[in-house]
Amino acid sequence: MRDVNKVLSREPLGKSTTAQTPGTGRAWIVAATVIGTTIEWYDFFIYGTAAALVFNKVFFPSFDAAAGTIAAFATFAIGLLARPLGGIVFGHFGDRFGRKSTLMVSLLLMGIPTTLIGLVPAYKSIGLWAAAILVTLRLLQGFALGGEWGGAVLMAVEHAPKARRVLFGALPQAGAPAGLLIASLAFALVSHLPEASFLAWGWRLPFLLSIVLVAVGVLVRWKVAESPAFITVLRAGKKVDLPGVEVVRRYWLTLLLTIGAKLGEVTLFYLVTVFTLSYATTKLGIPRQQALNAIMLAAGLACGTIPLFGVLGDRFGQRRVFALGGLYLALFAVPMFWMIDSRDPTLFFLAVIGALSIGHPSMYAPEPSLFAAQFPAEIRYSGVSLGFQVAAAIGGGLAPILATLLLARFGTSLPIAAYLVGLGLLAAICAAAMQPAQGGAS
Numbered sequence: 001m002r003d004v005n006k007v008l009s010r011e012p013l014g015k016s017t018t019a020q021t022p023g024t025g026r027a028w029i030v031a032a033t034v035i036g037t038t039i040e041w042y043d044f045f046i047y048g049t050a051a052a053l054v055f056n057k058v059f060f061p062s063f064d065a066a067a068g069t070i071a072a073f074a075t076f077a078i079g080l081l082a083r084p085l086g087g088i089v090f091g092h093f094g095d096r097f098g099r100k101s102t103l104m105v106s107l108l109l110m111g112i113p114t115t116l117i118g119l120v121p122a123y124k125s126i127g128l129w130a131a132a133i134l135v136t137l138r139l140l141q142g143f144a145l146g147g148e149w150g151g152a153v154l155m156a157v158e159h160a161p162k163a164r165r166v167l168f169g170a171l172p173q174a175g176a177p178a179g180l181l182i183a184s185l186a187f188a189l190v191s192h193l194p195e196a197s198f199l200a201w202g203w204r205l206p207f208l209l210s211i212v213l214v215a216v217g218v219l220v221r222w223k224v225a226e227s228p229a230f231i232t233v234l235r236a237g238k239k240v241d242l243p244g245v246e247v248v249r250r251y252w253l254t255l256l257l258t259i260g261a262k263l264g265e266v267t268l269f270y271l272v273t274v275f276t277l278s279y280a281t282t283k284l285g286i287p288r289q290q291a292l293n294a295i296m297l298a299a300g301l302a303c304g305t306i307p308l309f310g311v312l313g314d315r316f317g318q319r320r321v322f323a324l325g326g327l328y329l330a331l332f333a334v335p336m337f338w339m340i341d342s343r344d345p346t347l348f349f350l351a352v353i354g355a356l357s358i359g360h361p362s363m364y365a366p367e368p369s370l371f372a373a374q375f376p377a378e379i380r381y382s383g384v385s386l387g388f389q390v391a392a393a394i395g396g397g398l399a400p401i402l403a404t405l406l407l408a409r410f411g412t413s414l415p416i417a418a419y420l421v422g423l424g425l426l427a428a429i430c431a432a433a434m435q436p437a438q439g440g441a442s
Contacts, residue, residue, distance in 0.1 A: 025159070025225060026160070026161075028223065029156060029159045029225070030168065031220065032155075032220045033152045033153070033224075034174060034175050034178075035216070035217055036107055036221055037148065037149070037175025037176065038175035038178040038179045039107065039175075039213045039216070040107060040111075040148045040175070040179070040217075041145075041183075042179035042180075042182045042183050043111060043141065043145075043179075043210050044079065044142075045184075045273070046183040046186065046207060047079065047114075048183075048270070049183055049273075049292075050203055050206075052278040052281075053191075053203075053281070054198075057199055058130075058199060059122065059130050059131050059134055074401060077397035077401060078135055078138050078139055078142065079139065079141045079142030079145070080142055080270075080396045080397030081393045082139045082146065083142045083146035083389040083392050084386065084389040085143055086142065086147045086385075086389065087146040087147060087150060087382075087385030087386050087390075088146075088244050088382070088385070088386060089146075090106060090148075090150065091243065091385040091386060092244055092382060094151050094154075094385075095239070095378060095379055095380070095381045095382050096239060096243070098226050099226065099227045099230055100151075100221075100225075100226050100227075102151045103148065103151045103152060103221055104222070105147075106144045106148040106151065107144075107214060109140060109144035110140075110144035111210050111213070111214030112140075112211075113138075113140040113141050114207055115210045115211040116137055117137050117207045118208040119207075119208075120133050120134055146385065147385065149385065150381050150382075150384045150385030150388065152172045152175075153169050153173070153368035153384070154372060154380060154381055155227055156168045156169055156172050156368065157169040157368050158227040158228060158372075159225075165369045166311075166313030166314045166318045166370075167307060167310035168369075169310065169366075169367070169369040169372070170306050170310025170366065172368070173310075173368065174302070176364070177299040177300070177361075181299035181303065183206065185296055186205070187203070188293070190202040191288060229380070232377065233378045238378050239378055240378050243378065243382040243383075244379075244382045246379050247379050247382050247386055251374070251375060251383060254434075255386060255387050257374070257434055258371050258374060258391070258430075259387050259391045259394075260391075260426050260427065261326075261427050261430035261431050261434070262367070262371075262388055263423050263426060264329050264395070265329075265367070265395075265427065266391055266395040266396045267396065267419075268329055268333075268423075269355075269364075269396065270395070270396040270399045270400060271400065271420070273295060273356070274399075274400045275403040275404065276352070277291050279403075279407070279413075284340070285343065286343065286345075286348060290348070291348075294352040294353070295352060295356070298353045298357045299356060301356075302356055305357050306361045307365070308365075309321060309361050309362050309364075309365035310365045310366070313370075317436065318369050318373075318436075319366075319431050319432065319434055319436055321365070322366045322367065322428075322431040323427075323431040324362065325366075325427070325428075326424045326427030327424065327425075328358065328359050329359050329363075329420060329427065330420075330421045330422075330428070332354055332355070333424065334414070335351075336351045336355055337416060339351035340413070367388075370431070371387060371388065372384055374434060402419070403419075
């Protein structure tokens with residue numbers, strides 16, 4: 001088995017891709033993965049926005065302000081903590097039965113609970129049952145997203161021509177800022193409602209919109225062709241019975257490097273989009289609309305910078321680009337919080353843009369091709385999903401809670417910035433220790 005793994009690990013990610021996937025087919029694959037990931041991230045992000053702005057008042061009104069915020073962030077974290085389980089389950093079926101079918105299931109499993117969240121009665125109507133239902137639906141959201149990412153990026157990378165693997169892998173990643181942009185826009189629009197109307201029913205509209213978006217995503221993904229790499233594994237009879245177990249047993253060091261590389265990027269993202277949104281509006285007195293506008297602008301720019309960093313990854317190597325992104329995070333963390341704490345509107349905008357339009361994309365764009373290169377095709381879905389989602393659970397799920405606790409303990413954002421500095425350095429070191437994509441720049 002070890003010899004087989006060595007052979008497969010040297011096999012190009014998209015073997016026979018050019019012959020099996022014509023240009024128009026690749027265009028459809030990219031469109032389907034980008035649209036699908038945009039919808040799923042929209043579903044995930046509207047929860048984060050609502051947790052920062054609404055849920056402490058609607059579902060935890062009996063708590064004091066700080067405790068209510070932490071409780072709302074805790075329900076947000078539950079979704080991230082469920083993602084590794086989703087990565088394991090969907091990774092197993094994706095490696096055993098194909099990437100396409102798992103993507104269809106994950107999209108439906110994400111969209112239906114999201115729509116139902118918009119229908120959950122408030123605490124004043126059904127008491128603690130409201131929070132219980134909210135947590136259950138959030139768990140389903142996280143479980144679904146845990147399976148979505150691996151399948152979407154692998155469909156893109158494994159269909160890609162050799163010289164464009166980083167770019168093809170980066171394009172579905174643009175679905176994250178696109179989903180964040182649409183989610184922020186949806187909340188920015190309903191935020192114009194009177195406060196009483198916004199809290200009573202306005203916040204529910206972005207959740208109810210999800211059912212329409214999911215229908216569009218299902219129609220688009222229905223026509224997607226299966227991954228050539230999976231077809232190659234299938235024809236060669238090299239499927240693994242328990243791919244997740246194989247990842248942990250034989251590729252544990254690779255898995256740890258993947259988790260360590262991912263932590264800095266995901267922590268930065270959720271600190272800015274969830275914690276900072278709450279911190280800026282409740283502690284610094286920055287108007288809610290201004291904070292949302294900054295995030296929308298940064299997300300819009302990231303839709304362009306993510307493909308740009310994908311191009312740079314193909315040109316200079318995904319490891320190099322990713323490692324430089326980690327160093328950027330380490331250098332930018334302290335100035336970022338200094339700009340946020342200044343309460344100056346221009347500096348606040350620059351801080352959010354520097355984080356979400358440069359720092360995050362510089363690591364997020366080369367991630368799919370870099371992580372995919374670390375695992376052989378027959379266990380690749382499980383490997384990339386498990387590494388990505390474990391890091392997301394640790395970095396994204398705990399980051400807003402940890403930041404809130406650090407701020408309450410020390411009364412300053414400096415410890416939060418120091419936390420980011422350490423994770424940025426860790427990301428650079430882990431990327432440098434990874435193997436390069438075969439046939440590409442290191």
